[in-house]
Amino acid sequence: MLRLEFMPLRRKITLGMVLVAGLALVLSSLAYLAFQARLFRQTKARRAMTLARVVGDNSRAALAFNDQAAASQILQSLSANPDLQRACLFDANGAIFAAYPAGATTFPKFSDADSAQFHAGTLEVFHGIHQREDRLGGIYLQIGSSDLDTAFRWHLIFTLALLGVLVLLALAVSYRIQKVITAPLLDLAAVAKRVSDRKDYGARAERRSQDEIGTLVQAFNGMLDQIEARDAELRIYREHLEEQVEARTQELHAANQELLLAKQKAEGVSRAKSAFLANMSHELRTPLNAIILYTDLMKEQAEEEGRKQDASDLDRVSGSADHLLRLINDVLDLSKVEAGKMTLASDPVQVEAVVDAVVQGLHPQAAKQGDTLEAEIPASLPPFLGDATKLRQILYNLLSNACKFTEQGNLKVSVEAFEKASAPWLRFRVSDTGIGMSEEQLARLFQDFTQAEESTSRRYGGTGLGLSLSRRLAQLMGGSISVESEPGKGSTFTLEIPAPPLPGGAS
Numbered sequence: 001m002l003r004l005e006f007m008p009l010r011r012k013i014t015l016g017m018v019l020v021a022g023l024a025l026v027l028s029s030l031a032y033l034a035f036q037a038r039l040f041r042q043t044k045a046r047r048a049m050t051l052a053r054v055v056g057d058n059s060r061a062a063l064a065f066n067d068q069a070a071a072s073q074i075l076q077s078l079s080a081n082p083d084l085q086r087a088c089l090f091d092a093n094g095a096i097f098a099a100y101p102a103g104a105t106t107f108p109k110f111s112d113a114d115s116a117q118f119h120a121g122t123l124e125v126f127h128g129i130h131q132r133e134d135r136l137g138g139i140y141l142q143i144g145s146s147d148l149d150t151a152f153r154w155h156l157i158f159t160l161a162l163l164g165v166l167v168l169l170a171l172a173v174s175y176r177i178q179k180v181i182t183a184p185l186l187d188l189a190a191v192a193k194r195v196s197d198r199k200d201y202g203a204r205a206e207r208r209s210q211d212e213i214g215t216l217v218q219a220f221n222g223m224l225d226q227i228e229a230r231d232a233e234l235r236i237y238r239e240h241l242e243e244q245v246e247a248r249t250q251e252l253h254a255a256n257q258e259l260l261l262a263k264q265k266a267e268g269v270s271r272a273k274s275a276f277l278a279n280m281s282h283e284l285r286t287p288l289n290a291i292i293l294y295t296d297l298m299k300e301q302a303e304e305e306g307r308k309q310d311a312s313d314l315d316r317v318s319g320s321a322d323h324l325l326r327l328i329n330d331v332l333d334l335s336k337v338e339a340g341k342m343t344l345a346s347d348p349v350q351v352e353a354v355v356d357a358v359v360q361g362l363h364p365q366a367a368k369q370g371d372t373l374e375a376e377i378p379a380s381l382p383p384f385l386g387d388a389t390k391l392r393q394i395l396y397n398l399l400s401n402a403c404k405f406t407e408q409g410n411l412k413v414s415v416e417a418f419e420k421a422s423a424p425w426l427r428f429r430v431s432d433t434g435i436g437m438s439e440e441q442l443a444r445l446f447q448d449f450t451q452a453e454e455s456t457s458r459r460y461g462g463t464g465l466g467l468s469l470s471r472r473l474a475q476l477m478g479g480s481i482s483v484e485s486e487p488g489k490g491s492t493f494t495l496e497i498p499a500p501p502l503p504g505g506a507s
């Protein structure tokens with residue numbers, strides 16, 4: 001049998017209606033049949049009692065005059081009644097007076113009270129016969145109930161036939177009703193399927209009624225309206241988006257081209273700038289060297305001739321010229337690095353000698369500032385392959401800064417060897433207990449011509465070239481420079497460079 005959840009709605013509704021109608025019809029038919037059966041029996045009993053009374057009245061004279069022949073005759077006349085099985089008349093003592101059929105002897109015991117009762121398919125009737133107050137006797141009738149059965153059977157057949165017709169009628173009516181209920185639902189289901197299968201959001205279900213199903217259909221259509229409108233909006237947006245993307249791509253492309261041009265221009269300018277700086281520095285250096293040379297000669301002459309004032313003036317000129325030359329050299333170096341023309345020497349470098357030279361060179365300045373200056377170099381540092389001049393330049397820049405920004409403090413240069421990616425490296429630390437730098441100042445460090453603070457150049461002099469040049473040189477060597485600093489506490493600059501050993505381990 002089809003399980004209820006898989007049964008189509010149409011069949012479920014029809015089945016439900018027919019079941020309810022059928023059950024009501026069967027129950028009412030049963031009640032009707034029971035009532036009819038009871039009515040049949042009552043009628044039959046009443047008639048049998050009437051018959052007993054009539055026979056009793058007729059037999060009164062025969063009983064009074066003890067005329068058994070007349071009594072028998074009266075009983076035999078009952079044979080016209082086909083249902084009558086047996087009958088007898090009792091005398092006043094309860095003895096059988098006459099019997100039907102003649103000669104029958106077995107009868108129940110006489111009962112004076114009038115009664116009509118059914119026993120096992122037969123009706124037994126007792127009726128007392130009286131003459132005024134005196135009892136003359138009684139009558140007993142035993143009547144079959146086959147007529148009852150026949151009548152009841154016909155009744156049953158008729159009722160069942162009627163039941164069948166009514167159930168068929170209920171089926172027809174429920175079929176009509178279920179059609180009214182399910183048609184809009186089936187229509188709705190078909191539209192929903194079409195929407196989900198074909199993505200056809202233009203489909204609509206027809207509203208046929210104003211009941212809950214009608215509301216459902218209307219809500220479903222409203223939902224589809226919204227989806228369709230949103231779809232259209234999205235489509236427009238998508239088309240628009242493609243246009244927008246296209247326009248943006250073109251803009252980006254144009255901007256890219258512009259940037260490319262600007263970059264090429266900038267590179268050209270940068271190259272021109274570097275070339276100009278290199279030329280300029282060269283042009284400046286030549287006369288400056290002449291100035292230094294002739295100043296030194298004049299100073300020697302003035303000293304020889306005992307012109308002390310002139311000698312000290314010429315000494316100052318010479319010092320300024322030296323400073324200028326260093327500056328020009330820095331600018332030249334920076335432009336060389338920028339132009340990619342700076343080359344590194346690859347000679348054996350004695351670390352201790354380089355550090356010593358830098359420390360000795362800055363000793364007088366440190367003493368002037370009231371700083372102590374110490375160097376910490378491990379005894380067994382092997383020489384390495386590198387550019388001693390550039391290393392000296394970096395260390396000089398770092399230590400001269402430490403010196404410049406520290407008064408009455410401690411300056412220290414330390415060296416240590418370490419390994420990085422299983423290659424030998426060197427780490428130089430230049431630390432001071434000077435003015436230090438804030439986070440903000442640190443962020444601006446290492447930029448060309450930039451000092452940590454605007455006021456620095458006024459107070460300490462300098463151009464802001466030293467660190468940027470040092471970092472570029474360190475990078476050129478394949479290393480790096482980093483810094484840690486705290487305002488008022490001091491700074492530590494750390495230089496790390498690869499230190500490839502000499503070929504063949506020569507020292």
Ligand SMILES: Nc1ncnc2c1ncn2[C@@H]1O[C@H](COP(=O)(O)OP(=O)(O)OP(=O)(O)O)[C@@H](O)[C@H]1O
Pocket residue numbers: 397401402403405432434435436437445450451452453456457461462463464465466467468490491
């Ligand atoms: N040891 C230090 N302590 C405090 N500030 C420092 C230290 N070293 C560098 N600075 C800051 O960084 C700035 C940049 O240093 P850099 O060596 O590049 O330039 P400079 O010393 O000012 O000039 P130059 O070295 O060209 O003569 C300095 O002006 C200073 O403000």
Ligand SMILES: [Mg+2]
Pocket residue numbers: 397400401462466467
């Ligand atoms: Mg400096």
